[in-house]
Amino acid sequence: MKLTPNRNISNTEGDAALPRKNGELVFHEAWERRAFALAVVLCEQGHYQWDEFRDHLIAEIGAADKAKAESPDTSFPGYYEHWLASFEKVLIEKGICTPDQLPSKTTK
Amino acid sequence: MGNEHSHGSSAHSAAPNPYLEKHTTPEQTEALENRVRTLESLLIKKGLVSAETLDKMVETYENDIGPLNGAKVVARAWIDPAYKERLLKDATPAIAELGFSGLQGEHMVVVENTPSVHNLVVCTLCSCYPWPVLGLPPAWFKEAAYRSRSVVDPRGVLHDFGLTLDESVAVKVWDSSAEIRYMVLPERPAGTEGMGEEELVALVTRDAMLGVAKVESRVA
Numbered sequence: 434m435k436l437t438p439n440r441n442i443s444n445t446e447g448d449a450a451l452p453r454k455n456g457e458l459v460f461h462e463a464w465e466r467r468a469f470a471l472a473v474v475l476c477e478q479g480h481y482q483w484d485e486f487r488d489h490l491i492a493e494i495g496a497a498d499k500a501k502a503e504s505p506d507t508s509f510p511g512y513y514e515h516w517l518a519s520f521e522k523v524l525i526e527k528g529i530c531t532p533d534q535l536p537s538k539t540t541k
Numbered sequence: 542m543g544n545e546h547s548h549g550s551s552a553h554s555a556a557p558n559p560y561l562e563k564h565t566t567p568e569q570t571e572a573l574e575n576r577v578r579t580l581e582s583l584l585i586k587k588g589l590v591s592a593e594t595l596d597k598m599v600e601t602y603e604n605d606i607g608p609l610n611g612a613k614v615v616a617r618a619w620i621d622p623a624y625k626e627r628l629l630k631d632a633t634p635a636i637a638e639l640g641f642s643g644l645q646g647e648h649m650v651v652v653e654n655t656p657s658v659h660n661l662v663v664c665t666l667c668s669c670y671p672w673p674v675l676g677l678p679p680a681w682f683k684e685a686a687y688r689s690r691s692v693v694d695p696r697g698v699l700h701d702f703g704l705t706l707d708e709s710v711a712v713k714v715w716d717s718s719a720e721i722r723y724m725v726l727p728e729r730p731a732g733t734e735g736m737g738e739e740e741l742v743a744l745v746t747r748d749a750m751l752g753v754a755k756v757e758s759r760v761a
């Protein structure tokens with residue numbers, strides 16, 4: 434696996450674009466960095482295409498944006514929470530994990 | 542970037558990205574940490590990832606300077622006078638013409654180097670940088686020494702970068718802000734008359750578009 438940035442990932446545009454400040458990636462907490470790495474590494478190993486992951490991410494973010502518009506005062510998940518949810522979906526979709534192996538059921 | 546910016550931090554990205562602010566409570570953070578840790582151990586156990594690879598991968602993305610889209614803008618301006626005119630008049634839409642967006646409300650201003658005027662870009666207060674066109678800022682751009690000295694002694698700074706300008710050349714310093722990001726349109730070097738756009742793109746360096754170097758007629 435090559436350890437050079439995949440431009441498709443780096444340059445993701447639109448709603449699913451990686452949060453950046455002045456060009457630099459923004460991670461608020463260590464788990465976000467970790468979640469980023471997991472999804473990118475598995476993609477780079479060929480377990481799924483970037484587009485397949487990104488489509489989940491766009492759907493998650495789109496759903497949250499819609500809900501946000503309806504109740505603007507509620508707090509909604511951050512980017513890497515959407516990322517994590519998308520990652521779990523793609524893991525199941527690709528048969529890499531089974532739903533009961535995933536930890537998400539305890540946090541939802 | 543230690544000193545996060547006193548000249549309008551909110552305006553740094555005028556269309557506020559909701560994902561730039563941390564919002565999780567300590568309880569949520571703990572739950573998310575556990576969730577990621579569980580996923581990670583699961584995938585390590587399956588032999589799919591190693592902790593070391595994960596660290597290295599993040600590092601490569603954090604240090605990735607990204608594409609020098611600005612070089613394409615410069616090359617286009619060199620070969621297309623009408624484009625150059627649009628670029629110098631109103632850079633933001635001219636840059637968008639080539640498909641480069643991602644600016645979050647900041648305006649781009651492109652300043653042209655000529656035989657009598659040399660432009661230098663700095664951000665004295667922090668490190669505002671036209672990253673959609675130039676990728677990530679180089680480390681020196683963020684250093685206090687460059688930020689303060691560029692304004693008082695631009696010729697000295699250029700000299701340290703290996704660029705000594707004739708006394709007759711006026712040096713203009715452009716201080717980036719939350720609202721305006723500058724990029725230099727370097728002079729097209731002599732001896733490149735026969736080159737096509739793609740060849741020209743390869744000549745244009747990040748340093749030249751910040752004004753600390755000139756474009757050479759062949760790739761270094």
